[in-house]
Amino acid sequence: MTDASSSRLHSAALADEIEFLAARARSVGTAHANALLGPLELRVRSYAVLALACSDLGPSQRELAEFLNLDASQVVALVDELERRSLVSRDPDPRDRRSNAIVATAAGHALYEKALAAARAAESQALAALSPDERVQLRELLRRVAFEPTPQA
């Protein structure tokens, strides 16, 4: 009965707030994903950086920070760790010597393949309650919310 002991709180007003629901969904989903990525010594954040480094877009750290909604200083630490493990490298950008292009090594690509499988498993765990059509709907709604232009101050 432990599992159901908080179910009566669903009648509270908070349970209708989308922010709260998104926070809880993300919290549950991240826990699943971290558990499945753990054996690869990745977490959701380092996985995200590795995934973008594998995209052949050669993102700069600034682009990573903006896309992942992190501070630039956080990206430094994430790239440091992946570079130390020889999964990505900081390549010089010939057009701007201030910038690093973050690109995956062969080992990085190999690990990403396994990590992608883990991420997909975590996603299907997290979305087990939704039909394929509903997953598409959710993806499109979230995409618009996630990348909505920030309102001016």
Next chain:
Amino acid sequence: MTDASSSRLHSAALADEIEFLAARARSVGTAHANALLGPLELRVRSYAVLALACSDLGPSQRELAEFLNLDASQVVALVDELERRSLVSRDPDPRDRRSNAIVATAAGHALYEKALAAARAAESQALAALSPDERVQLRELLRRVAFEPTPQA
């Protein structure tokens, strides 16, 4: 042009992963909400506890932890702070002397009214890209994901 500098990363595979989109949406939304709740000296987590304390359901700390997907030890600290500020009290549960019923004081209810307005403003900022119908859709999809029964191990 700074705002658009990472837009080319949308073509990366990561941009289609629902977990990633949910994490980014939550991250942006939480930042908005914390900014609007800041003047009331609340954050999203303490706001959530206050909201449930205002529900007249008298939740126990165990129920709060389960509903908010927090560890019980985190709830201790959140309730401590709200109690110190005389916004909630720990009432004895006559049916189980181990449990505290967390209930809002008059001051807690008064602050919650203001906080609810801030939370609603944050939500409408965060969901500006969606129509009313789409907001309902998103709420229902998230609700099912957020409270899906955890798969067995």
Next chain:
DNA sequence: TATTGTTATACTCTATAACTATA
């Protein structure tokens, strides 16, 4: 024996400011 709340501890994530080298 199991559960509620508590304390303690460690680690991860978030946010800010200051600095450097380039532009």
Next chain:
DNA sequence: TATAGTTATAGAGTATAACAATA
């Protein structure tokens, strides 16, 4: 003057383990 990356620091969030009181 502004931007990319870096360093340092502090505070918020997450996760575990152990304990006392109670069931």
